[in-house]
Amino acid sequence: MTWNPDIGIPIAVIGVLVVAAVILLGKPRRSEPGRRDLPRGRSPVRAEPRLDAGPSPTDPDVEADPPMTGPQAGESAHSQPYDRIVTLLVAARAGCVLRGPDLVVAAEKAGLVFGRHDIFHRLADGRPDQPAIFSVANLIQPGSFDLGQIAELETPGISLFMALPGPLPALDAWEALLPTAQRLAELLDAIVLDEDRNALSRQRIAHIRDELRAYDRKREDRRSRW
Numbered sequence: 344m345t346w347n348p349d350i351g352i353p354i355a356v357i358g359v360l361v362v363a364a365v366i367l368l369g370k371p372r373r374s375e376p377g378r379r380d381l382p383r384g385r386s387p388v389r390a391e392p393r394l395d396a397g398p399s400p401t402d403p404d405v406e407a408d409p410p411m412t413g414p415q416a417g418e419s420a421h422s423q424p425y426d427r428i429v430t431l432l433v434a435a436r437a438g439c440v441l442r443g444p445d446l447v448v449a450a451e452k453a454g455l456v457f458g459r460h461d462i463f464h465r466l467a468d469g470r471p472d473q474p475a476i477f478s479v480a481n482l483i484q485p486g487s488f489d490l491g492q493i494a495e496l497e498t499p500g501i502s503l504f505m506a507l508p509g510p511l512p513a514l515d516a517w518e519a520l521l522p523t524a525q526r527l528a529e530l531l532d533a534i535v536l537d538e539d540r541n542a543l544s545r546q547r548i549a550h551i552r553d554e555l556r557a558y559d560r561k562r563e564d565r566r567s568r569w
Contacts, residue, residue, distance in 0.1 A: 443496030
């Protein structure tokens with residue numbers, strides 16, 4: 344299976360933004376953050392991945408600018424609204440895909456746990472009752488990972504995203520997200536891209552750090568005025 348990154352990733356990223364919006368809106372799902380084991384003895388029905396499965400910008404189910412509100416009461420201890428999402432992509436090299444079993448192994452090695460919304464998370468202090476520091480979604484709609492069919496999964500990439508404010512200062516969360524993205528790329532023989540689908544450069548990393556440092560300062564200033 345081959346894919347065109349100029350077509351596949353832009354479409355898929357729309358789907359990831361929808362997944363992020365669902366998480367930020369706190370839509371209830373059956374599962375909570377926490378480790379799950381890959382089901383055994385189950386014969387999954389093959390479901391061919393579709394790189395055109397992501398909604399178009401005109402899809403009525405996709406909000407162009409989803410409300411940045413926090414989870415519903417009782418779902419999380421986080422009660423403040425979110426005002427920013429920071430995203431990195433780990434994309435397969437041209438002509439390649441990332442395969443489900445490899446993703447599961449890489450996620451475990453990178454310290455991620457599978458849980459709420461059927462995606463992977465980096466938990467704060469390993470606590471599933473707290474908001475995740477960041478999460479990892481599939482670039483193919485609907486953005487989740489079906490462990491029952493993980494052996495059949497082929498995807499052009501994954502998205503690591505963190506919602507701010509979160510359980511850690513923004514800069515600290517970034518310093519957890521960045522090496523995880525780099526580690527996943529190493530394990531999967533993939534490449535790390537920024538939110539604009541450009542190769543992540545040292546200059547871009549420094550710029551993001553500066554932005555998040557400024558974000559943390561503004562939040563501290565607001566707290567001091569309270």
